[in-house]
Amino acid sequence: MPPIGNPKWTIPLDKHLALLTASGIRNGLKHGKMDSKDLSSSNHAQDTDSGFAGTLKNIQLNDLIQMCCLSASSLCMRVSKGQRQGTIFIVDGEIVHAACEDMAGEEAFYQILGWQTGSFESIEVSTTPQRTIDKSYHFLVMEAARRVDEQNLKMAQPSSTTSHTSTDVSDERLRVLIVDDSPMMRKILASILTTGDMINVVGMAGNGKEAISMIDQLSPDLVMLDVNMPVMDGTSTIKHIMIEKPCPVVIMSNPGDALSKKIFNFLELGAVDFIGKPKKSQDILLQQKKIIERIKLAATASVNNFSIVRIPKAKAFTPSEAACRRLVIVLSGPGGHPELLNLLCGLVPSMAELDGAVVALQGLPPSFQKPLAQYMNERCGYPALPIDHETILRAGQCYVGMHGGPLTVKMNGHNPIIGTQGPKDERESIDCFLESAALTFKKNLVVVLLSGANSGEQSGLRAVKDQEGRVILRKRSSSMVSSPLDPVAESGLVNAEVNPSDLIKTIVAGFKPNA
Incomplete structure (x- = not known):
């Protein structure tokens, strides 16, 4: 093609x-x-x-x-x-x-x-x-x-009954192109990725212009892309990649408030994931393990399923000071940022009409929590707050958090509270969070899983099911990164797997008006 x-x-x-x-x-x-x-x-x-x-x-x-x-x-x-x-x-x-x-x-x-x-x-x-x-x-x-x-x-090739057998043995390793203006960082990343036998760094480029040429020549399975570079920066580069030769792109940079908005823009342009650059001050083996895991997951992305964020005209609604009676938890990971924004723009006002709230957890570093809440406020026009300490869950609000952080839901008198407590292990924390939410909201809880969502060891989802809550999957064939959703779909814990256009209708329809 x-x-x-x-x-x-x-x-x-x-x-x-x-x-x-x-x-x-x-x-x-x-x-x-x-x-x-x-x-x-x-x-x-x-x-x-x-x-x-x-x-x-x-x-x-x-x-x-x-x-x-x-x-x-x-x-x-x-x-x-x-x-x-x-x-x-x-x-x-x-x-x-x-x-x-x-x-x-x-x-x-x-x-x-x-x-x-x-x-x-x-x-x-x-x-x-x-x-x-x-x-x-x-x-x-x-x-x-x-x-x-x-x-x-087919029309150009003459018919032939002669079969040809290739003697070449294909290299099944993941083919990665590293794009960074720092020669030292390129070497560090290449060393990290090639320690095992799963990844082959097929090329390294110092700017976007070099990268575009190398992508045409090398056809990598994944591109690791820096943000700020001379000649052609990361923004122009990812636009070229997504239009000319789409493939999974992972953004690598040093996270900080100044870059947060730009990272969100990259994710809306088609980048599958963001990974912070390795730091000398942290355990290099642990960093290496996490980077390789995320690269391998991002490489499974179906970039043809990428959909540009369409922000609809916001429904006019006023957040209530009353405690919410219904809760929707939306989990997303690699590939899920555009899906999350597209869903929340309609879901938050729809839940406000039902005295409900939304908690959105994204698979980005914890430092992105406050910037993402602010970005959602500005970009989508609905009230979004970062989860901080103990906060009353109020109707019509969206609460933003990150995977891996300790979270829990409990009742304080008549008010449901979300707080930053619980285990710090990422898999265990999502299970404990969902278990606490299920015990608090019971049948008035819905958990929605988007692309790349981490659902832990499924004990949290099982608790949701046991308490008559619902678990809904975005249809995997429409998701950018669907593999983390497969074991959930096979577990028997899912109430529905629906098309993106039907998600809000499915979520809202399951809440009984007087429950």
């Missing part, structure tokens, strides 16, 4: 933005053709409110779809090739439905994108059809390109 950045398939991000600004795609791309080699427009008289009508040439259909998705547009695109016709529905930048002849959903989408020439027009629709597509547009466009390539290859 050609890399997603090949001119045949896409347009670089800066050109995307320029095209979106220049063409006013949000306001109505009306008619076009896809069968010529230059760019021109018609001279038809235009009504001031009707948008643009014209001819786009030397542009692929998937280019247009990516522009619409990147600009968070909502439209229906009708595509014609001869007597054949298909439609693609895009809502807020997400492909939700496609229909072609007697097909609907993903297969219809692939059928339409398999047409190399044709014409298109955007049409207005009054209602959105039932959703038949849940995959991200990244995945859909790449899979469509792969299918076209596969078909072209």
